[in-house]
Amino acid sequence: MRLPIGRLSLLCRCRIIFLSLVFWVMSWFPLPLFFQLQDTEAVVVRRTPAKTHRVVRQTTRRTVRRVKVGTRISVLPRGCTTIRKSGRVYYLCDGAYYLPYYEGTTLVYVVVDAP
Amino acid sequence: MNAYLSRFSLLIVFACLIFAPSLYAGQQSQAGVDPRADQVIKQMSRYLDTLGQFTIHLKNTEDRLTPSGRKVQYESTVDVLVRRPDRLRADIKGDDRLQQFFYDGENLILFGKDKGLYSAAQAPDTLEAALDMAREEYGIVVPAADMVANHAYEILMENVTYGEYLGLHTVSGIPCHHLLFSQDEVDWQLWVEDSKTPVPRKMVITERLVAGGPQFTAHFLNWNLSADLPDEYFIFLPPELAEKIEFVPAETENN
Numbered sequence: 001m002r003l004p005i006g007r008l009s010l011l012c013r014c015r016i017i018f019l020s021l022v023f024w025v026m027s028w029f030p031l032p033l034f035f036q037l038q039d040t041e042a043v044v045v046r047r048t049p050a051k052t053h054r055v056v057r058q059t060t061r062r063t064v065r066r067v068k069v070g071t072r073i074s075v076l077p078r079g080c081t082t083i084r085k086s087g088r089v090y091y092l093c094d095g096a097y098y099l100p101y102y103e104g105t106t107l108v109y110v111v112v113d114a115p
Numbered sequence: 116m117n118a119y120l121s122r123f124s125l126l127i128v129f130a131c132l133i134f135a136p137s138l139y140a141g142q143q144s145q146a147g148v149d150p151r152a153d154q155v156i157k158q159m160s161r162y163l164d165t166l167g168q169f170t171i172h173l174k175n176t177e178d179r180l181t182p183s184g185r186k187v188q189y190e191s192t193v194d195v196l197v198r199r200p201d202r203l204r205a206d207i208k209g210d211d212r213l214q215q216f217f218y219d220g221e222n223l224i225l226f227g228k229d230k231g232l233y234s235a236a237q238a239p240d241t242l243e244a245a246l247d248m249a250r251e252e253y254g255i256v257v258p259a260a261d262m263v264a265n266h267a268y269e270i271l272m273e274n275v276t277y278g279e280y281l282g283l284h285t286v287s288g289i290p291c292h293h294l295l296f297s298q299d300e301v302d303w304q305l306w307v308e309d310s311k312t313p314v315p316r317k318m319v320i321t322e323r324l325v326a327g328g329p330q331f332t333a334h335f336l337n338w339n340l341s342a343d344l345p346d347e348y349f350i351f352l353p354p355e356l357a358e359k360i361e362f363v364p365a366e367t368e369n370n
Contacts (some may be wrong), residue, residue, distance in 0.1 A: 105256075107230055
């Protein structure tokens with residue numbers, strides 16, 4: 001999908017180039033679970049000499065770091081701070097609030113709105 | 116995570132139910148089940164019914180599949196303390212968890228020691244009812260501890276379609292009746308001690324339909340058949356820095 005780069009503002013162009021670089025780098029690593037975005041995905045199949053990669057390119061105008069409320073993970077990312085409010089404990093990681101629950105005997109963390 | 120849970124749970128339910136006092140008599144042998152195998156399970160259930168207080172040390176290994184489909188194995192140990200009719204505790208140490216489970220006659224508590232988080236729910240006043248509730252409402256199956264069901268034999272054999280008596284084999288030098296059962300998705304083997312105390316010594320569950328046939332093995336070690344278990348063992352005192360969280364009700368879980 002080719003973007004008409006010439007017609008966009010400088011800021012827009014910079015964002016697009018920056019994001020493209022980020023995604024290109026990220027394609028070499030498993031996509032972290034908490035980087036789930038709401039916008040549409042374009043699936044690109046790219047052939048390399050050895051094998052075929054499947055690269056998921058997400059087109060978005062928002063920042064990469066927004067996490068959808070309701071996302072569930074089983075391991076917290078690094079660098080979280082603990083927050084206590086209304087008798088409950090939350091973890092704040094990269095701008096997202098996680099509430100811990102026991103699902104059966106497994107601990108899960110669910111993204112919630114800011115308490 | 117869900118594959119792990121279901122396999123673990125299945126094994127554990129199985130392990131737990133073995134110990135339930137089985138007042139259920141007159142169970143017909145299932146079609147396709149060798150009567151000798153059926154008889155061994157019955158004897159084991161009846162014997163375990165007679166135990167009032169006991170402890171077991173379980174040493175488990177569990178196969179899991181990595182995202183790339185490779186089979187890897189993890190270990191865990193569980194110490195279970197049971198005092199019928201209304202006390203239970205399980206201490207679980209695994210490669211990915213350190214947990215305690217308490218039932219004190221009034222509450223069920225799950226404490227994640229490694230995370231400093233615990234959850235509690237009010238529970239009925241018998242072990243059987245409490246563990247039913249834990250399983251049905253919260254999806255919690257307590258390791259080797261769901262042993263109060265009055266229909267232990269029936270529950271164990273309920274979905275079994277095939278049963279075979281494989282012979283008298285040894286587990287760590289102990290002669291045991293080696294049994295094989297099959298049901299929809301799994302085969303399970305049980306080794307029941309051939310003695311006046313017919314307790315289970317080993318169990319292996321094989322997921323027959325999954326590539327690689329992942330297994331869950333439980334070794335039942337250090338049976339203490341007449342333990343002395345005072346009340347304090349079953350009381351949970353939250354450590355100072357521990358936080359209370361909630362259980363997710365079972366029906367809202369995504370599978």
